[in-house]
Amino acid sequence: MNNDRWIGLGFLxxxxxxxxxxxxxxxxxADEAFVPRLAVIGLxxxxxxxxxxxxxxxxxxxxxxxxxxxxxLPVLGLFIAYIVGVSFVGFYVSTACFLVLSLLLFGExxxxx
Amino acid sequence: xxxxxxxxxxGTLLLFGTAPDAQAAFPEKxxxxxxxxxPGGTGDLTVRMLANPLEKILGQPVxxxxxxxxAGMPGFEYVLKSKxxxxxISAPGVGACISSAMFLRNKTYNFDDxxxxxxxxxxxxxxxxxxxxxxxxxxEFIDYVKAHPGKVSVGSGASQEATEVLRSFAxxxxxxxxxxxxxxxxxxxxxxxxxxxxxxxxxxGTAAYQAARKGELNVLLNLGLSDxxxxxxxxxxxxxxxxxxxxxxxxxxxxxxxxxxxxxxxxENALKQALADPQIQQNMLKAGLTPKFISPAEYxxxxxxxxxxxxxxxxxxxxxxx
Amino acid sequence: MFDQLMEALNMVLQWQNFFWAxxxxxxxIIMGAIPGLSDNMAIVLxxxxxxxxxxxxxxxxxxGLSKGANFGGSIPAILFNxxxxxxxxxxxxxxxxxxxxxxxxxxxxxxxxxxxxADTASDLVLIFxxxxxxxxxxxIGPPEYSMILLFSLVIISLAASGSPCRGLIATCLGLLLSTxxxxxxxxxxRFNFGFIELAEGIGxxxxxxxxxxxxxxxLQAESWYRDRRSGKKLEEVRLSTxxxxxxxxxxxxxxxxxxxxxxxxxxxxxxGIVPGIGTTVGAYxxxxxxxxxxxxxxxxxxxALEGIAAxxxxxxxxxxxxxxxxxxxxxxxxxxxxxILGGFMIKGLIPGPQFMxxxxxxxxxxxxxxxxxxxxxxxxxxxxxxxxxxxxSIPKPVLFSVVPMFCLIGSYVxxxxxxxxxxxxxxxxxxxxxxxxRISLPTMIVAFFLxxxxxxxxxxxxxxxxxDWTVFLDRHxxxxxxxxxxxxxxxxxxxxxxxxxxxx
Numbered sequence: 001m002n003n004d005r006w007i008g009l010g011f012l013x014x015x016x017x018x019x020x021x022x023x024x025x026x027x028x029x030a031d032e033a034f035v036p037r038l039a040v041i042g043l044x045x046x047x048x049x050x051x052x053x054x055x056x057x058x059x060x061x062x063x064x065x066x067x068x069x070x071x072x073l074p075v076l077g078l079f080i081a082y083i084v085g086v087s088f089v090g091f092y093v094s095t096a097c098f099l100v101l102s103l104l105l106f107g108e109x110x111x112x113x
Numbered sequence: 114x115x116x117x118x119x120x121x122x123x124g125t126l127l128l129f130g131t132a133p134d135a136q137a138a139f140p141e142k143x144x145x146x147x148x149x150x151x152p153g154g155t156g157d158l159t160v161r162m163l164a165n166p167l168e169k170i171l172g173q174p175v176x177x178x179x180x181x182x183x184a185g186m187p188g189f190e191y192v193l194k195s196k197x198x199x200x201x202i203s204a205p206g207v208g209a210c211i212s213s214a215m216f217l218r219n220k221t222y223n224f225d226d227x228x229x230x231x232x233x234x235x236x237x238x239x240x241x242x243x244x245x246x247x248x249x250x251x252x253e254f255i256d257y258v259k260a261h262p263g264k265v266s267v268g269s270g271a272s273q274e275a276t277e278v279l280r281s282f283a284x285x286x287x288x289x290x291x292x293x294x295x296x297x298x299x300x301x302x303x304x305x306x307x308x309x310x311x312x313x314x315x316x317x318g319t320a321a322y323q324a325a326r327k328g329e330l331n332v333l334l335n336l337g338l339s340d341x342x343x344x345x346x347x348x349x350x351x352x353x354x355x356x357x358x359x360x361x362x363x364x365x366x367x368x369x370x371x372x373x374x375x376x377x378x379x380x381e382n383a384l385k386q387a388l389a390d391p392q393i394q395q396n397m398l399k400a401g402l403t404p405k406f407i408s409p410a411e412y413x414x415x416x417x418x419x420x421x422x423x424x425x426x427x428x429x430x431x432x433x434x435x
Numbered sequence: 436m437f438d439q440l441m442e443a444l445n446m447v448l449q450w451q452n453f454f455w456a457x458x459x460x461x462x463x464i465i466m467g468a469i470p471g472l473s474d475n476m477a478i479v480l481x482x483x484x485x486x487x488x489x490x491x492x493x494x495x496x497x498x499g500l501s502k503g504a505n506f507g508g509s510i511p512a513i514l515f516n517x518x519x520x521x522x523x524x525x526x527x528x529x530x531x532x533x534x535x536x537x538x539x540x541x542x543x544x545x546x547x548x549x550x551x552x553a554d555t556a557s558d559l560v561l562i563f564x565x566x567x568x569x570x571x572x573x574x575i576g577p578p579e580y581s582m583i584l585l586f587s588l589v590i591i592s593l594a595a596s597g598s599p600c601r602g603l604i605a606t607c608l609g610l611l612l613s614t615x616x617x618x619x620x621x622x623x624x625r626f627n628f629g630f631i632e633l634a635e636g637i638g639x640x641x642x643x644x645x646x647x648x649x650x651x652x653x654l655q656a657e658s659w660y661r662d663r664r665s666g667k668k669l670e671e672v673r674l675s676t677x678x679x680x681x682x683x684x685x686x687x688x689x690x691x692x693x694x695x696x697x698x699x700x701x702x703x704x705x706x707g708i709v710p711g712i713g714t715t716v717g718a719y720x721x722x723x724x725x726x727x728x729x730x731x732x733x734x735x736x737x738x739a740l741e742g743i744a745a746x747x748x749x750x751x752x753x754x755x756x757x758x759x760x761x762x763x764x765x766x767x768x769x770x771x772x773x774x775i776l777g778g779f780m781i782k783g784l785i786p787g788p789q790f791m792x793x794x795x796x797x798x799x800x801x802x803x804x805x806x807x808x809x810x811x812x813x814x815x816x817x818x819x820x821x822x823x824x825x826x827x828s829i830p831k832p833v834l835f836s837v838v839p840m841f842c843l844i845g846s847y848v849x850x851x852x853x854x855x856x857x858x859x860x861x862x863x864x865x866x867x868x869x870x871x872x873r874i875s876l877p878t879m880i881v882a883f884f885l886x887x888x889x890x891x892x893x894x895x896x897x898x899x900x901x902x903d904w905t906v907f908l909d910r911h912x913x914x915x916x917x918x919x920x921x922x923x924x925x926x927x928x929x930x931x932x933x934x935x936x937x938x939x
Contacts, residue, residue: 007872011604018611022626026624026625026626026627026628027618027625027626028618028621028623028625029618029621031618031620031894032618032621032623032625035610035614035886035890036611036614036625036626038610039607039608039610039611039614039886040607040611042603042606042607042610043603043604043607043608043611045603046599046600046601046603046604047600047604049600050600056598062871063871064661067657067660067661067664068657070660071656071657071660071661072653072656072657072867075652075653075656075835075839076653076860076864079839079860080860082839082843083843083853083856083857083860086843086853086856087853095840098836098839098840099836099837099840102832102835102836102839103832103833103836106656106659106831106832106835106836107832147851151849151850152479152482152770152773152774152777153767153770153773153774153776153777154773157777158777158780158781161486161777161781162781177482177483178851179479179482179849179850179851180850180851180852181849181850182632182634182635182638182849182850182852182855183631183632183633183634183635184617184631184634184635186631186634187631187632187850187852187854188850188851213634216621216622216623217617217622217623217624217631217634218631263901264901266898266899273621273622291898291899291901292898293577293895293898293899294619294620294621294622294895294898295895296619296891299710299760299766299767299773300710300711300766302764302765302766303572303573303710303760303764303766304576304577306573306764307573307574307575307576308573308576309576309577309899310899320764320765320766320786320787323765323785323786323787324765324787327787395783396780396781396782396783399780399783399785400780400783400785401785
């Protein structure tokens with residue numbers, strides 16, 4: 001399936017989730033839910049179109065799971081550790097550790113010349 | 114490069130030692146006032162005004178930290194969870210949170226879970242209208258609403274509580290009013306002055322109130338308990354007109370539960386002295402606020418009453434709407 | 436009038452004013468230039484100073500911060516594709532491609548030129564047109580306001596580059612996010628998921644920092660890693676050689692940008708006068724209109740000087756007029772204005788409708804200081820541009836480490852809240868995902884700003900009119916904007932059909 005179709009499907013599922021579960025769960029009353037529901041409809045219509053139509057051009061999705069796991073996830077993981085560090089150990093120590101580790105992380109990735 | 118970094122790291126770790134605790138006169142180091150609102154608001158402003166004299170009286174720097182958001186509750190509750198050593202204190206305190214807790218969480222605060230230092234301002238909500246309207250007094254306004262059901266709009270400067278008080282009055286007396294909520298007093302003032310709403314409830318100290326002082330707006334009603342500075346002859350909803358509910362806010366200083374009494378007393382005296390400062394009195398009065406020291410006992414009873422008032426108000430509206 | 440002016444000059448001609456204005460501009464540029472930190476954060480950090488100094492030096496510093504930061508944000512936007520402030524996000528569209536083609540000097544200088552010119556022009560709007568503009572602004576009630584917002588919202592969702600489907604998705608996502616918080620009317624929580632920190636809505640700063648700065652770091656780190664691995668040489672930003680045309684902004688080019696700057700100043704001023712809309716919307720709307728009016732719209736997004744000029748002029752032009760409601764009515768339009776109000780009140784000066792008359796010398800003094808600050812921005816900004824060239828040689832690992840740190844600081848500082856940091860992270864990941872899906876972040880962010888205001892104002896309109904929807908037709912200004920909106924939608928459909936928008 002083409003990327004567009006996946007995207008459309010994904011958003012449609014999100015819309016369904018919102019309409020059926022989240023909106024009734026987190027709002028009280030028709031007035032309050034009006035704009036959210038309107039926005040969900042606004043999301044659903046283009047998603048449907050994207051799901052159904054013939055894709056205009058095949059642009060590859062710029063996403064490589066391998067690279068993601070090897071580079072982006074560690075960065076995220078380190079940052080999460082940083083935030084946790086700040087809440088338990090304090091700002092200065094965590095920042096110092098984070099900066100050092102982050103530099104190492106990127107340095108390590110450097111191919112040996 | 115790595116050596117530099119590792120020595121930096123070690124140095125930072127060493128810095129992270131705990132200072133030895135010493136038992137001496139409070140305060141020994143800078144104190145932090147946690148303001149539970151974003152900078153620029155009335156609450157924040159009053160605390161900053163008081164910071165100067167407080168610094169001189171306490172003899173230590175006073176650091177103000179804004180912990181806004183969450184309708185004032187996270188900032189306030191942060192202080193409640195802090196160490197009860199007097200170095201972290203909440204202002205403007207719990208008064209503003211009573212309303213938020215009620216409407217957002219359906220809960221009330223238990224005032225035994227905190228240490229009250231004292232109050233310093235009582236803020237009333239007042240109802241204002243343009244002078245070119247056909248009603249110049251509260252009674253005329255009521256008559257006008259009765260004659261034009263569903264056509265009169267009353268705005269609110271972001272006080273859910275005041276709106277509900279007015280709503281309760283409307284329900285009780287069969288008035289058909291359109292209540293319109295605004296996100297801030299400034300926004301509401303602009304629409305009032307621009308004539309987009311017929312009347313608006315706002316706090317004392319807002320731009321519209323200043324305009325009223327100069328006679329550019331009429332004050333129809335005082336929803337609170339004290340007198341409106343500089344504007345005489347304003348009927349009070351609760352005290353004069355006998356309506357069971359009122360909208361009045363108290364600003365005060367609150368410490369976490371378990372703060373030693375002598376520390377609490379130091380803060381109380383400091384507050385009392387700061388409020389007596391003539392410069393403070395003058396500046397606050399100019400801003401339209403009435404600074405007055407409220408003893409902890411009185412503050413407590415005010416807060417208890419305010420909570421009761423709110424609980425009954427919400428109950429009343431629920432039943433009256435059916 | 437003349438002696439008031441003289442008195443004003445007396446007040447201004449004290450070293451403190453000049454010093455603090457300069458300090459404000461410099462600090463503002465620095466804060467603006469660091470992604471993750473922003474003008475609002477600079478203001479919050481220096482708050483104690485603002486109150487401690489007198490009204491004129493304090494306000495000089497505050498406004499200097501705003502002016503400086505509005506320009507400063509464009510520096511990393513151009514050099515790294517990471518906006519230093521949310522409003523600089525639009526500058527990345529044309530700034531970064533220009534920098535990659537070796538014209539970083541030209542790009543930076545265009546940004547400075549546009550920023551300072553627009554700032555000065557809009558300050559003049561404030562000075563000379565405050566009173567008449569204020570009375571017009573007062574006529575804008577909830578119905579007018581909501582139609583203006585609706586109009587803007589439709590414009591940005593239609594103008595989003597890429598497929599209209601994605602544009603609509605971006606807009607609706609922004610709208611959805613704007614509904615988080617509490618119900619505008621009843622005060623009950625909505626989409627809070629139990630987090631009381633969300634009671635006032637999603638914090639703009641954590642969201643913007645996450646979506647724009649943090650996600651960009653994730654994206655760049657990923658491509659850096661991939662290119663290192665595959666040995667491919669990445670497209671790097673090349674320093675423009677000193678003294679060449681690539682580094683300079685020629686007078687001819689300046690002249691070419693002037694109509695764009697004029698238009699953007701107009702839009703920015705209008706956005707500024709209507710309180711609560713903000714610099715990012717000003718920048719985006721200016722960009723869209725300039726693209727439409729340009730003789731070479733296809734260059735936009737690839738390195739058009741006018742693109743940079745539009746964005747920077749659009750965001751700088753907002754701050755001066757933001758003071759109009761403050762100065763004429765005592766009503767603040769943004770954070771800086773609110774703090775200025777506070778600064779006045781602490782000293783016992785009460786802004787309000789009569790403030791202009793009774794305190795004319797003070798206000799004139801203020802205006803003079805504002806104009807002088809623009810000069811400072813020009814000079815200090817120019818100096819920073821010279822240093823900024825060095826920034827390009829920062830090794831990427833350092834950038835990828837230091838920017839997240841600033842993102843953490845920047846999201847924490849507003850409410851001293853750890854929750855905001857986590858929020859920023861969530862939006863960082865979201866921004867990463869949305870960019871991969873090619874869904875426009877600026878559209879989403881601007882839809883967020885406009886959406887919450889729009890719902891709020893529409894609900895107010897309907898409450899006032901008691902549910903009568905014809906209120907939008909009865910009031911002239913509101914009706915006009917509504918018709919404009921419908922016209923734009925129809926025009927769009929006629930020109931592009933329902934299908935894929937033709938790529939220019």
